[in-house]
Amino acid sequence: MDLRIHTRESVAQMLRGRGINPTHQRIEIGLALFENPRHSSADEILALVNARHTEASKATVYNTLKLFVEKGMVRELIVDPNKVFYDSNTSVHHHFYDVITGELTDIPAEGVHIDGLPSLPPGSITEGIDVIVRIRQGH
Amino acid sequence: MDLRIHTRESVAQMLRGRGINPTHQRIEIGLALFENPRHSSADEILALVNARHTEASKATVYNTLKLFVEKGMVRELIVDPNKVFYDSNTSVHHHFYDVITGELTDIPAEGVHIDGLPSLPPGSITEGIDVIVRIRQGH
DNA sequence: ATTCGGATTAGACAAAGTCAAAATTATAAA
DNA sequence: TTTATAATTTTGACTTTGTCTAATCCGAAT
Structure with a gap:
């Protein structure tokens, strides 16, 4: 995109x-x-x-x-229990997901680091890493 | 658990x-x-x-x-487009998800660090952070 | 014009989950 | 013990998302 x-x-x-x-x-x-x-x-x-x-x-x-x-x-x-969303932005990025409204917001990948993940199970390859921060309004 | x-x-x-x-x-x-x-x-x-x-x-x-x-x-x-899974392990941890077989494997949270996430949208609170490493056997 | 394969379609179907109303069970009060 | 009340469970119809099959359509190349 x-x-x-x-x-x-x-x-x-x-x-x-x-x-x-x-x-x-x-x-x-x-x-x-x-x-x-x-x-x-x-x-x-x-x-x-x-x-x-x-x-x-x-x-x-x-x-x-x-x-x-x-x-x-x-x-x-895959963030909503009911339906799949399609994201036309294929560059690496993550998401906020409002569990009440269902609203999705991008989190740019720049600056986000994930480390310490164990190695993959033998023989497998990565399809992708999803990071979803589930949020809600309120106190 | x-x-x-x-x-x-x-x-x-x-x-x-x-x-x-x-x-x-x-x-x-x-x-x-x-x-x-x-x-x-x-x-x-x-x-x-x-x-x-x-x-x-x-x-x-x-x-x-x-x-x-x-x-x-x-x-x-929420990792499978078809159904919700319930995890009786409520301690913080992440998952490998085999997109072909549907198999889920725990990733202990120890040692995994995520940093650089932006601050939450104003007025919102975190429900949780899901990290899902999608894998497949091959190639 | 004819053929062939890919693409599209309608509509029946399946799976996951929800819902409202009725029935059951438990609780507590008289 | 009876009665009233609230909580829980059940049934079965229903909704939504997505899939499947068989028929049809379309387009390119004979």
Whole structure:
């Protein structure tokens, strides 16, 4: 993710760059993901994409999000017991998660250090490290 | 959680200590949680509790687990997109999570340091910090 | 035009969890 | 002991999120 303006063409480029065939639906879904700075659930993406005209079905949205995750275009966030969030910011960073409102806020990775983690179980490789600071309003 | 043998009586004590009325069902559910060193899902607890005789309904298991979490008797782990795990170890520690098998392994907190986290958003308090190292076998 | 494979779709389905109302159990008071 | 009251549990319907299958559609290349 970066701060450029995203157009259908720029999203198509991004898809090609990852070896993804840039179909109409995938472009619309990519656009919805990257235009929205926030962390969206599959349902929100489905609603966004079909807000003007109906562009993609539920199955396609789910399939496409899974494809994007596999190809490293978006990051899956598992913080809410009910639904998965998709983060279009794939650079290393962490999150505050408000357990009451469900709101997610980025924590930039700069300056955050984690050390003392034990070595991985033999034969395994790291998929990623999630640091989630669960917060709530109040005293 | 500790390494003592857990009996119905010791679980009842633990419940009283947290201000929870120790009913038959709650004791059975507590026993299932604390006898099993592993990280169990609600469904697994339901099955465990009713393995011999039918002891508690689905609703009661869900209600009771929620109650236990509120009272700090168990910790909720949100790492799997499908289900919540309940960890009877409430001391500070982190987890390896095998994204393929779903297996969870404890990482003792001793020696693990996290620093450089920004201050919390104003007015908020920490509920806890989850560090999840996602791993897979391979390649 | 025809074929072939990839992509999309509808709609049925599954799993996890919630909820409201009724039934049960325990507690305490009369 | 009866009665009243509160707490707990249960049933079963329901919601939400996500998956699956089979049919269809689309697009590129014969």
